[in-house]
Amino acid sequence: MSNALCGTCPNRDVGFCAHGIAERRFRIVRRGQLITAQNEPSQEVFVLCEGWAAQFMALADTRRQILGFLLPGDMLTPTGLVSDRIDCSVLALTDVQVNVSSRAAVATRFEREAWLQRIISESITEKLNETRRLLTIVAQGSAEERIAFLILHLSHRIKRRSVVREERYFFPLLQQHIADALGLTPVHVSRVLASFRARGWMQIYDGVLQILNRQELERIGSF
Amino acid sequence: MSNALCGTCPNRDVGFCAHGIAERRFRIVRRGQLITAQNEPSQEVFVLCEGWAAQFMALADTRRQILGFLLPGDMLTPTGLVSDRIDCSVLALTDVQVNVSSRAAVATRFEREAWLQRIISESITEKLNETRRLLTIVAQGSAEERIAFLILHLSHRIKRRSVVREERYFFPLLQQHIADALGLTPVHVSRVLASFRARGWMQIYDGVLQILNRQELERIGSF
């Protein structure tokens, strides 16, 4: 359960890494590449060690829906441990390092260690709640509301994982990704972000998000 | 585990009723009433015996998002067994009969019967996949695509539960409910349904949905 690489990992106490699920195998995936592909019955379980990724469903044409963003410490497809069918892909948004464990090995541990199954259930439940909130804001909110929501949601998740100063956050998303998550076009995302910037609410520059007026963003982007 | 009322229930082999989770207590809820309310820490577990219900999140103003429709045999809030926080309400769409079990009793059985926890995990995973598909069609699809998707999705679920003849389905939803599930206005739902009717694809009359051209609906409403 101890692990040479994980031993020095800054995320060792975060997410699934904290539960000692990981084996010692790793894989590097370049920005823009798929980590797992849709409809591919997975024999492996992945935990994200470094970098960001996005889970998405592809439609018949070029449209795609980003279902959620994955940060270091997140398990890529916890549902793969419960059901065989994985119906979404995972895309590396930055260069990424993932920890690879065999599904069979994790499944075997399930039998003996009930708390482990409980952890997975809780994680899937949290994913469900997150997805419901995203659905709600996408279905009910304007473009401004959706974008404010996403910015706040991500800043919150980053804050839980690392120390944040002066409301400045590591933020590798392209406007294209924001658009794919919220059901908007990149062009319109650009316009809304420009207007938030002009109002002095926030800015994204060179991969860094800076929140300048959280209160106004929350007024727009909360339920 | 045997149960006087459940013994004659037409849904006894369907959903959670088939797993003998239920106790002998029941509750009747009238159409339009809430079965459970948001942010109310539930000490009870409900299984829907009869009628339809809808799970929804309410926003600050009058907007609401329907997260999913519940049919006989469905457990109202399986996530309530995993985490304490329930953040959505359940509304009775018809007069409804629910089976009430104490959460503590079910939790105790979890300890001893691992398969039961597995059933719940699978059910939550399925809910997650369903929600992801809804999110995808709501974010990426036109009003016609969304409505065709929902009609097909519901007809499929009904078919799994009961014998269906001539593509006629019990369908108690109001246009308002379709609108709340898909992020549309009732007015626009009315227009789209009228156009589907005019094209001879489907009709809803007096609580009965009739699908007249499934192929065309699938062309529009599938991924």
Added chain:
DNA sequence: CGTAGAGTTGATCAAACTCAAGTATGGTGG
């Protein structure tokens, strides 16, 4: 340099919303 990718900005367009007035239906009380 030259090219590709990301973002910006303007002009035009279409899908869906809003507002409003109407019909059809069922239930209720006189």
Added chain:
DNA sequence: CCACCATACTTGAGTTTGATCAACTCTACG
């Protein structure tokens, strides 16, 4: 039994939000 009302649905006219199309800038990189 009928008059009245509330609720669901329909339909029309005008408006708004966000999409589409296109041109342009900026940066990184070979």
